Structures are given as C-alpha cells and as structure tokens.
Amino acid sequence: MIEIFQYDFMINAIIASVLASIAFGIVGTYVVVKRIVFISGGISHSAYGGIGLAFLVGFNPLVGGILFSIGSAGIIAYLRKKGIQFEDTLIGILWAFGMALGVIFIDLAPGYAPNLMSYLFGNILTIGVSELYLILSLDLIILLIVGIFFRQFQAVTFDEEFASTIGLPVNLIYTLLLIVIALTTVILIRLVGIILVVALLSIPSAISINFAKSLKRMMFLSTLLGLIFTIFGLILSFYLNLASGAAIIVVSVIGYLISLLLKSKKIFIKNR
Amino acid sequence: MKTALKIESLSFHFDELKILEDINLSLPEKEFIGIIGPNGGGKTTLLKLILGILEPTSGKILIFDKPIKYQKKLVGYVPQYSNFDTHFPITVWDVVLSARLGKSSLLARFTKSDHEIVSDSLDKVNILDLKNELIGNLSGGQKQRVLIARALATEPKILLLDEPTASIDTKAGKSFYDLLHQLNQTITIILVSHDIGAVSQYVNKIACLNKKMIFHDSKEITNEMLEATYECPVDLIAHGIPHRVFHEHNHD
Numbered sequence: 001m002i003e004i005f006q007y008d009f010m011i012n013a014i015i016a017s018v019l020a021s022i023a024f025g026i027v028g029t030y031v032v033v034k035r036i037v038f039i040s041g042g043i044s045h046s047a048y049g050g051i052g053l054a055f056l057v058g059f060n061p062l063v064g065g066i067l068f069s070i071g072s073a074g075i076i077a078y079l080r081k082k083g084i085q086f087e088d089t090l091i092g093i094l095w096a097f098g099m100a101l102g103v104i105f106i107d108l109a110p111g112y113a114p115n116l117m118s119y120l121f122g123n124i125l126t127i128g129v130s131e132l133y134l135i136l137s138l139d140l141i142i143l144l145i146v147g148i149f150f151r152q153f154q155a156v157t158f159d160e161e162f163a164s165t166i167g168l169p170v171n172l173i174y175t176l177l178l179i180v181i182a183l184t185t186v187i188l189i190r191l192v193g194i195i196l197v198v199a200l201l202s203i204p205s206a207i208s209i210n211f212a213k214s215l216k217r218m219m220f221l222s223t224l225l226g227l228i229f230t231i232f233g234l235i236l237s238f239y240l241n242l243a244s245g246a247a248i249i250v251v252s253v254i255g256y257l258i259s260l261l262l263k264s265k266k267i268f269i270k271n272r
Numbered sequence: 273m274k275t276a277l278k279i280e281s282l283s284f285h286f287d288e289l290k291i292l293e294d295i296n297l298s299l300p301e302k303e304f305i306g307i308i309g310p311n312g313g314g315k316t317t318l319l320k321l322i323l324g325i326l327e328p329t330s331g332k333i334l335i336f337d338k339p340i341k342y343q344k345k346l347v348g349y350v351p352q353y354s355n356f357d358t359h360f361p362i363t364v365w366d367v368v369l370s371a372r373l374g375k376s377s378l379l380a381r382f383t384k385s386d387h388e389i390v391s392d393s394l395d396k397v398n399i400l401d402l403k404n405e406l407i408g409n410l411s412g413g414q415k416q417r418v419l420i421a422r423a424l425a426t427e428p429k430i431l432l433l434d435e436p437t438a439s440i441d442t443k444a445g446k447s448f449y450d451l452l453h454q455l456n457q458t459i460t461i462i463l464v465s466h467d468i469g470a471v472s473q474y475v476n477k478i479a480c481l482n483k484k485m486i487f488h489d490s491k492e493i494t495n496e497m498l499e500a501t502y503e504c505p506v507d508l509i510a511h512g513i514p515h516r517v518f519h520e521h522n523h524d
Contacts, residue, residue, distance in 0.1 A: 158357075166344075166373060168373060
C-alpha cells in the first residue's frame, strides 16, 4: 500500500482527488437537489469544443474548456430566462454541437493531437503540478461564490418561484450557479473525463441526500464520499492497471448500490 | 377604508391564447375573497399577475394604489405545496427564514429581528415546535402551514393562496380555515380554488373565474355565475355545495 506514495504522479493524483472532491461535493449537491444533471451534462460535453479549439490555436486545453463550458452555461441560462419550450432538446443540441466542434477543430489542427482520450475518459495519473494550481484556483473561486451566495442558492434551488416573488434576482443567481457548475466540470474533466463527469457530479450527492439534514451537511458528506470513491478507484486502477476514470465511476456506482441497500433497510434514515 | 387591490380591465394572452379577458376587481383592506373556477380557467395566472411574476397584456393592477413593481413586498404568496421537492434537505426554520432574503441586500447577514419574525410566523400558525424538522417529514397540513408561515415572514398586507386545501383532509381543512380567519383580522386574503364546497363556507366574498370574472361583491353564487363559469351547474350541485350560498329559490 505504501509504495504508491513513492511516485510523484500518485501524490499529484491524490492531491487532485482531494481538491476535486471539495468542488463536486459542493456543486453536485446543487445539481442533485435542483435536478439539473442533464444540464450539467450539456455544459461539460460542450467543453470539448473548447479543448479542440485550444489544440488548434495552441493554448491550455483546460482554459479552452472553461471558455466553452461557461459559454454554454450562459446560453442555457438565457434559454431558460426566455422560457423557450423544448429546453431539453436545445440542451441536447448544444451538447452534441460542442462535441462536434471539438472533433472538427482537432481535425484541422496540424500534426498529431496527443492524449485526446484523456479528456474524454480522464487520466488522473497524468495531472501535472501546473494543473494542480489551476484546479486549486478553480476550487477557491467555487468556494468563494458558494460561500457568499449560499442562502440565495438555497432559496433558488428550493423554490424558484417563491424566490422571485420576494424580489430575488433569480435569473442572475441561476446563471451564477450554472457558471459554478461549468467550473466544476472542467476540474472533473482531468479526473474522469468529459463523458464521465456527470456520474461523479451526481452519485455522491444522490447518496448523501438520503442521510443529510441540511444542504451544508449534504455537501460535506458528498465531499467525503467522493473522496473515498476517487481514492479507492485510483488504487484499483494502479494495481489492476485499469483506466482511472472508469475505475472511479465503477467504484462510485457500487457505493450507490450499497447506499440503496442501506436505505431500503432503513438504517440511518431515522436519524437523518 | 383603503383599497388593498384594484384590477382594471386586465387581460393576459399567451401567444394567441386568451387566458384572461377584461378582469375588473376592487377589494378593500381586510377582505377575504375566494376565487373559484375550473382548472385551466386562469386562476393561477391571475395570482401570478398579482404577484408580478407575469406581465399583463393590457390593463393594470394596483396594490394600495400603486403599481405592483413598487409594492411586491406587500404581497405574500402561498403556493400549492405539491409544487416543490420534499426530498430537499432543509428544515422548517430555514424554509421560513428564506423569506427574509428579500428584505435586505444580497450580502447582508440575517439580523436578530429576522429570526424573531421567523419565530413569530411559526408561532402564528402553531408549528413553532416543528422548527427543526425536515420539510420532507411533515404531513400535508403541516407543510401547508410552513408555506403560510413563510409567506407571513415577508410581512405581507395581502396574502395569496393557491389551492390551499388541495391535499389535506377535511378535518385539517377546517382548522386551516380557522387559522385563515385569525390572520384575516389584519391581512387581506385572496384564496383561489376549484373546490367551491370547501371555499364558500369560509370566505366573505366569492368571485367566479373562467377567462372572464364574475363578481357581485357578495358571498352569493348565482345560477348565472355558475353557468357562465362552469357551464355545468347540475353536476356541481350534486357534489353537495352548502345550500346557503345559493339564491333563495322561489319556485311553485
């Protein structure tokens, strides 16, 4: 067990797991209570367009991902504000369009585009120190925004209509929430990849909602569970030589199934 | 006596669809009115217009003689409780406290008086002892009271209730209306429902709404009102409406 700490890449991976767990524990809580898992999927997949653009033009792919995911968060918030029908259809289109743009940009890029698989399915074992700093700063931004607007986020995710009747700027708060989700998905892309982001954003919170008495406790529990799942998946992928992102998701799903079992046996529930 | 609510030739169209047409209504302070009508008759739309969530296509709504946008804080809203998610991990106290967010700037913390108002509101609806309960663990009647406490915590002059008894049993319904009567001592109440039987026993005035509104400034439901609103009065009478809300019939 000790030998995994002898590798620098393992130390980086563990630090990344801790930082990411904080982000997706907090933000995943909102995603699950507000039931916007599909919207989060749209935001994360459209990030691929930005990653492709970054390869074509030549800058940090994660920065490209941030630009595109925040852009699509803005578009989704705008569609909602306009009250357009078929919102879910449009999000699905945005989802596919972002991916398609990414593929085309990479086709256009000269030479060989390395490691694209690691953006689709993640590779936590190749995270470098500079990326750790990027993840750390995204973490701090997320903590700052959620810390300041915690009560407003709670009001809007609990009952949007009532929040607007008391004069809260509901559209602004909702847009901010989607931007926070966009930042979180970018962190998760390096961990588990675009395709698996949604799972890590939703599974820990889907478990903790059954055992938590407040949003804060739910965030704390989701963070803890997420950390256990990522570290456990990481160890599995190290010893069994599996893809890290997939290993993390499989461990999370097993954790979810165990929680369903506990829930059906009514263990813990009474003390919720 | 002041006029709490004045609606003048109000219409609301959604795309080509006319939801509300030429609504006129004037309510003095401390009135208790029930607005009845079939589902899809525009009741909830009317509430949302009074709340300022929707903009009228034409006409105007005045609250204490001023347009809604200046008066939003005078109107408290009690939605149908089935509208929100009961899995949400939030306590009764925090639900009611959220009503105080509209009273201060985005960054200001809650004050001691915010907490006192929340405590008073819960006390008024007799559920202060449930303040630490999760919203999802409450019964239908208790949830309804939480939503009323939340509306009271905004310190409203007018209270709007949307189908308040839709999912509570008759006994809970009665004590619920007793509660509304107490609140009516100081607050104007507008209650919307498709259930004539429940509403007509308790309110002071009744209006019928089905795209158009019929209101005679009284508690009587005339045959004309029912026919215009429901187009099927016999069916409704068969459901056992308290007899006293009808005109005296001078047959023979």
